[in-house]
Amino acid sequence: MEKNSFNMISLPENSPHKQETVCIFGAGDFGRSLGYKMLQCGYSIVFGSRKTKTSSLIPKGAEVLHHEEAAQKADIIIVAIQRQHYNFLTKLTEVLHGKVLVDVSNNLKINQYPESNAEYLAELVPGAKIVKAFNTVSAWALQSGTLDASRQVFVCGDDNKAKQRVMDIVRTLGLTPVDQGSLLAAKEIENYPLQLFPMWKFPIYLSIGLSAFFFIYSVIRDVIYPYVYDKKDVSFFIAVTIPNRVCPIVALILLALVYLPGIIAAILQLHRGTKYSRFPDWLDKWMLCRKQLGLVALAFAFLHVLYTLVIPIRYYVRWRLNGYVISQIKANRTDPFNNTNGWISDSYVALGILGFFLFLLLGITSLPSVSNSVNWREFRFVQSKLGYLTLILCTAHTLVYGGKRFLIPSMYKWYLPAAYMLSLIVPCTVLVIKFVLIFPCIDRPLTQIRQGWERSPKDSKHSCYNDSKSAV
Amino acid sequence: MEKNSFNMISLPENSPHKQETVCIFGAGDFGRSLGYKMLQCGYSIVFGSRKTKTSSLIPKGAEVLHHEEAAQKADIIIVAIQRQHYNFLTKLTEVLHGKVLVDVSNNLKINQYPESNAEYLAELVPGAKIVKAFNTVSAWALQSGTLDASRQVFVCGDDNKAKQRVMDIVRTLGLTPVDQGSLLAAKEIENYPLQLFPMWKFPIYLSIGLSAFFFIYSVIRDVIYPYVYDKKDVSFFIAVTIPNRVCPIVALILLALVYLPGIIAAILQLHRGTKYSRFPDWLDKWMLCRKQLGLVALAFAFLHVLYTLVIPIRYYVRWRLNGYVISQIKANRTDPFNNTNGWISDSYVALGILGFFLFLLLGITSLPSVSNSVNWREFRFVQSKLGYLTLILCTAHTLVYGGKRFLIPSMYKWYLPAAYMLSLIVPCTVLVIKFVLIFPCIDRPLTQIRQGWERSPKDSKHSCYNDSKSAV
Amino acid sequence: MEKNSFNMISLPENSPHKQETVCIFGAGDFGRSLGYKMLQCGYSIVFGSRKTKTSSLIPKGAEVLHHEEAAQKADIIIVAIQRQHYNFLTKLTEVLHGKVLVDVSNNLKINQYPESNAEYLAELVPGAKIVKAFNTVSAWALQSGTLDASRQVFVCGDDNKAKQRVMDIVRTLGLTPVDQGSLLAAKEIENYPLQLFPMWKFPIYLSIGLSAFFFIYSVIRDVIYPYVYDKKDVSFFIAVTIPNRVCPIVALILLALVYLPGIIAAILQLHRGTKYSRFPDWLDKWMLCRKQLGLVALAFAFLHVLYTLVIPIRYYVRWRLNGYVISQIKANRTDPFNNTNGWISDSYVALGILGFFLFLLLGITSLPSVSNSVNWREFRFVQSKLGYLTLILCTAHTLVYGGKRFLIPSMYKWYLPAAYMLSLIVPCTVLVIKFVLIFPCIDRPLTQIRQGWERSPKDSKHSCYNDSKSAV
Known part of the structure; x- marks a missing residue:
């Protein structure tokens, strides 16, 4: 949004329109x-504070009054104090009655208090219209105008008019209110x-774990083994050769793990004969981070592509x-x-x-x-x-890469199979089960279940499912 | 929007605020x-149904009543039944008077009925405030919470207040209403x-057609010809060599086809002397899918780049x-x-x-x-x-690639010119005509026409246009 | 938004609902x-004009009346005339009282007039509700329906109801209103x-300047020098070799320049002991275009990657x-x-x-x-x-590339060091200062300052800062 960025610079100079008066507590x-920001955008600001001495830190042009006087001067009061000091507000209940109280507070930990600060404020000052806003914006960003990330201001509140007024202020400051x-x-x-990045944690830890395992595995097979047996020092393999072995393996496994929970869910639904019972918690969480898993896999695939393309340049x-x-x-x-x-x-x-191309798509x-937009x-x-x-192409890519190598005994150094063979376990499992699941005699009941149909307890549960399994 | 994804998980546990009662028909x-989803988010739900026996499928906590009773309990009624069963609603006209009726239905085919289901509902229950919503969300997504694609809920309706209330519900469910x-x-x-993907159909079919043609053409020239004359088996060219010949050709032709309709439009406008007569239908459609054409061309160019960069790795x-x-x-x-x-x-x-870089931009x-944001x-x-x-650079790239080869008779196997020569026809035509069109004596009247000027019938239509043409 | 694109085509055929009447002046x-567009979407249009003769240019179905009569027919009047002709509207003040006046005008230059056209209009017709809209849409796009870029219509106005009505029209036309x-x-x-692209100007000019300098520098060292001394013609280096030397250098310098202003700001804040005094203007502007600087650097890095990967294909x-x-x-x-x-x-x-991968992220x-979404x-x-x-990895990449070469006297042709050495000056400076700044005894006061703390004048300003500097 370049549109808004010049906004920030140009506004101070030309704001002939006088906006309303807003009070800030704290x-x-x-x-x-x-x-400071609101003054720039044409608002009159009055600070409500315990000590009314104007310090040099108070932005020029703002008034400083005692809380009660300040609150009387404005219709909208921004509460920029910490939750633990909220209780003094109970004394002001009368003055604040009917006014818009904007809670901008943040906590130090997730779910620190049983109820949100804004709801706590609503309990303390029952007559006021509480609106939550501005907590996603940092003070530094407001002052410097470098608001690249945080243009979005989430706004919520039970009173629609009060919310609209706060959203208008947000907009005037050059930010984007999100109701x-x-x-x-x-x-x-x-x-x-x-x-x-809460949704990214599991995929990233998983990929780090997998990478570490396959890295050590490959170092043993490809660096330590030749050193022990042939006294050949190929330690420089650690820079490019080994990473280029680890990256495609991790990418393929992660990609397969994107599709595994869907298959487990299908089997669970077939087994239970209904879609209305909840999945186990781990499965739910797994399904919710599939997108992130896929993107981490793509990152590894991208590294694999780069590592592969530089091969002919290497000394x-x-x-x-x-x-x-x-x-x-x-x-x-x-x-x-x-x-x-x-x-x-x-x-x-x-x-x-082709696999990488589809993966990128x-x-x-x-x-x-x-x-x-879709x-x-x-x-x-x-x-x-x-x-x-994509999964089929990438698995085939790995299979053809291996070729007939898995038959050659010399590939099993210290009885360890080549790392790429290990990488094929999960994707092949996923593809085989998926292949079974698209058999009409399994696909039909599954589709029915997903459309809300429930198997009555009398139904012979396993008939079709077992049949097809034996067929495969 | 990771923001909302945790919403889905965390809400069920902590929803102390009781939302209003909503009735669901069907x-x-x-x-x-x-x-189920609305119950999770704190709404009271009452189902309106023919049979009021609570089945095990009904989410726990919801009431089931006869349609009339259910409708009386709530202000907002979601009509989750199929269009062909709507007519029973006429009997409820009185109860539904002044209430918000939300139509969530979908059809099986595009333009299945002359009027939309929501408009049909509005005719049947004239006293109710009809709002269309939720039809873009799937039942499966609502339950599982995996709403990656379909957070957007399109909402429309003639009554603004009713629409706002439905949009508030949408927001509470963690979805994004779009008015x-x-x-x-x-x-x-x-x-x-x-x-x-309605806008993608033409570009994709076109690119498949072009790819197939140039693939067969190249197979004849590069695989069958050497086999027939030299008994050389180079069938493995099909995997990389031939695709790397087809991809750049299709990319270049598609890129040129992005700019061809603009040129045809300019010629039409010059010829007609006005911009106010409609273009032929095919030209309109072509112009509307230029973006998609360009992106398909970029995909082929990207494949060409990958195929080219792996060249030195090939055995x-x-x-x-x-x-x-x-x-x-x-x-x-x-x-x-x-x-x-x-x-x-x-x-x-x-x-x-450089051409690929600009293309990517x-x-x-x-x-x-x-x-x-631009x-x-x-x-x-x-x-x-x-x-x-980009078009100039890519055309030049192809021309320089050819070099002086087009003069060598041995390049014309079975009198067939090399495929890259065929690929140059469209882009060169486009560039030559564009070059003519930027001549001042043609550009000036064209600009005037595009600013709304109309040539009166007396004007000597072709003077300038013909002059410049002969000059080239 | 494919969603809306078919909108444009399908609407004309089926618009049974009659929308309100809108008047267009001009x-x-x-x-x-x-x-034309509004007629297609079901509105009744009446044009207000000096001459009421219907010309062939007026879209079919629209009425043409004198300004006063036309204004009486509608509640919303779109003023599609140029600012310099606005003054005739003062005569219509009475008719326009209470009506919604939509200003769609644009200027020829940025900040052409002291006040905006819409505010000027508001002064001329004080009784009307002025709304600014539609100025970001081009006439050509409206007619042809190819609205790829400009779906967004910025709307502003002091009267909320009037604004809402205009935003409804915008939505009906298939565009996206932005309040x-x-x-x-x-x-x-x-x-x-x-x-x-106002924010892009500085980064692009800077990168062109740097590229030109390093291009000439490298031509002198790598093309002219061997020609003069060895009579070797390597002029073809200009196509790939030299660009592949210039691109990484410019990318690295630009990337370092992204982080330099942050460091200068930190030093300034440490020196001043407060964050409440404004930065010099050039620093503010520099900080605001860091994102663009970084993206231009990424473009050069991308070119460097491509140029490097084609190396083994070159003749x-x-x-x-x-x-x-x-x-x-x-x-x-x-x-x-x-x-x-x-x-x-x-x-x-x-x-x-790895550096390029992180850069891409x-x-x-x-x-x-x-x-x-973050x-x-x-x-x-x-x-x-x-x-x-990323900066550390890319700097290390350049350092290792150089290896021990900077010690070899033959690398200094005509006493000119290799270009890559020059490119290391800025990033190394940035990294060294940053390394100093994360020392606890400097980081602590800096963090305090950024949290709003101010050093009182008595504080011994330089103690800690100087200490650490001498320590390094």
Whole structure:
């Protein structure tokens, strides 16, 4: 929104329109910053404070009065003090009656108090119209005008008119009010600025865990093993070769884990014969972070692509290729072209490219602005159909990469299979079960269940399901 | 919007505020799902049904009454039944008078009925305030809370207060209401969830057609021809080599087709001497899907880039390069560096990189959130100026790639020119006509026409236009 | 928003609902286009004009009357005439009393008049309710329906009801109204369509300047120097080699310049002992365009990646590598593998890949739709923590690339150091100062200052700051 950014600079100079008077309780940093910003935008500001001595910190042009006097001067009172000092407000109940009280407070921890600060305020001053707002904006951002992230101001309140008036102030300050409904939403709004990527935690920890495991696994197989047996020092593999082995593995496993909960849910629904009983908690949480899992997988796939494309630039690779040519010449021999190798090399590369391309498409459609502009049917089509196609292509890419290698005993160093083989377990499981689930005799009851149909207890529960399983 | 996702989980546990009572007609899957969700968010729910026996499917805490009794209990009635059963509502006209009736229905086909379901409902129950909402949300999504795509709920209605109340409910459920104006919009809102990428159909079919044609064309020239004449089996070209020939061709043609309709429109306007007569239907439709055409072209260009960058990793390419070195050594000869080849190879690569880079910029600015934050002038600058620059760079890239090859007779296998030559026809045509159109003596009248000026019939229509044409 | 695009096509055919009558003053291009569009959407249109003769340009179905008569017929009057002709409206003050007057005008230059056109209109017709709207939409877009960029219509006005009515019209036309508050915002709204990437100007000019300097610098060192001394013509370096030297340098410098103003601000705040005095103007502007600086840097980094990845495809590189192999064979010698070189080559590549990956993440989070869905804490985490990590990785990438080369005298052609050395000055400075600033004895007072604390004049200003400086 470049539109608004110049707003911030240009407004101070030309604000001939005088806006209404707003009272701010509390002359702490946030109160002062907000007052400064509002003065710039043409409001008259009166601070309500215990000591009415104007300090140098109070923005120029603002008045400082005792709480009661200040409250009388304005219709809208912004309460910029901490929750633990709210109780003095009970003495002002009369003056505050019918006025709009804006709660801007934040807590230090998520769910610190049983009720939200705004609801607590509403209990203390029952006659006032409480509106929650501004808590998502930082004092620093208000003053400096660098509001890149936090243009959105969540506003909620039970009185619609009061909410509208506060939203008008928000808009005048160059911010975007987002109506969040009744005061019930205050708790979430207060928790919101304390979060640090809550939905991303599980995917990121999982991917770090997987990466660490496969990194150590590959170091043992590819660095320590040759050092122990051949005294060959290939420690520099840690920089590019090993990461390029770990990244595709983690990406493939995470991608498969995006589709696994859907399959578990389908099996649960088939087993229970209804969709109306709740899933276990872990499954619910897993399903809610599928998007994040997929995006982390995409990040690893992207790293894999970059690591792969730089291969021919690496000194080690050039040195090895040169050595190969020189050895051929010294042996006075030219390797003939192997058509099978040509096919394997090219189809493996092609599968990878197509898989990555579809994966990227999935990632783009999960951008908020893109997913908002598609309807439910389109979103399902992309995320489900294209998603499974991506999984199939990436799994095939890994399978063809392996080729017949899994048959060669020398690949099992210290009896450890190559890391890529481990990576195939989850995706192959997911694909096989999914393949079973699209069999008509399983798909039909599942669709019925999802449309709200319930199996009566008399139904022979397992008939069809078992049949098809034995068929596979 | 991670903000809202935790909303879904946390709300059930802490909803001390009691919301109003809402009545739901119809206890089908969608009605029950909506009821379940609303109960979670603190609403009291009463179902209106033919049979008032509480089935196990009805969410716990909801009441089930006969339609009439249920309707009396609430101010807002959600009609979650199918259109063909609406007529029983005429009997309830009296009870429903002045109440808010929310139509949530969807159809099975686009434009199934002459008027929208909501308008039909408004005719049946003239005293009620009809609001269309919730039809874009799926029952499954409501229950499971996995609302990635469909947070947006389009709301329309003729009564503003009724609409606001429904929008408040939408917000409380953690969804985003989007006001679509009067009930007139109901038809579109009902068609919306039935669409599957309507604007993408033409570009995608076109690109599939072009890809198929050029794929077969290249297979004939590059796989079948050497097999027939040299008995050389290069069938593995199908995996990477041929796709990497098809992708840039389709990308270039599609990119040119983005700019062709604008040029046809300009010629039409010049010819007619006015901008106020409608374009033919096909041109209108073509112009409306230019963005999608461009994005499909970008996808093909992206694939071309990936296919090109993996070239040095391919087994075939390494084998051929090794063979070249070995043959040089056997002949005891070192090819001297050819400066012209250096220039051609590097400038061809550089043009491709710059063209792709600008193409990507165009793609990024067409993301909804980015294009919303630029103004009309900026958007025109990017899409028109940068767009033509991209087309010029990509065409030049192809021309330099060809180099002097089009003069070599051996390139015309079976009298077929190389595929890249065919790909140059459309972009070169577009660029030449555009070049003619920016001649001042053509640009001036065109600008006038676009500013609303009309050529009177007496004007000598073709003078300037013809002059410049002969000049070129 | 595909949703709305079909709107434009489908509406004309089925608009049974008759909307209200709207009057348009002025039958120029924009007035006619708007009238045409509104007729399509079901409104009755009456044009107010000096000459009431219906010309062929007036859309079919619209009436043309004298201004006074036309104004009487409608409640909403759209003033589609230029500001300099507004004064005739004073004669109509009586008729226009209480009516909604929509100002759609634009100026030719930014800040052309002291007050906005809408405010001027409000002065001329004091009894009317002035609403500013539609100025961001072009006449051409309204008619052709190709509204890709400009769906957003900024609306402002002092009368809320009048504003709501205009916003309803906007919505009916398939556009998105954006409420900008009171008429105070009219000036910005009028300036908005005249801007051409105002925040991008400085970053783009700066990057062009830097690119030009380093391009010429590199041409002198890498093309002219070998030509003068060795008579070697490597002019083709201009296409790929030199750009691939310039791009990473400019990217790194620009990235460092993103973090420099924050550091200068911190030093200023430490020096002044308060955050309440304004920064110098240039620093404020610099801080506001950091996002744009970063994105331009990302563009250069992206070009660098592409230029690097095509290296092995280039004719020159292949020729040189072949020559190297052939020379080795002729000398009957095989270079042994150098482990240090393996480490340097691979770690340099790995640092670059990780740096670019994080850089891309930063770019994605600065997309409007993504940055709107993160809170202030998350945004700070990404932009500050990840941002510095990116800068560290990219600087390390450049340092390792250089390796020990800066010690070799032959690298200083004509006493000019290699360009990459110059590029390290700014990022290293930034990183060193940042490292000093996170020392606890400096970080603590800085945090206090940023939380609103002020150093009283008696405080020994420099104690801690100086201490730590000498310590470093």
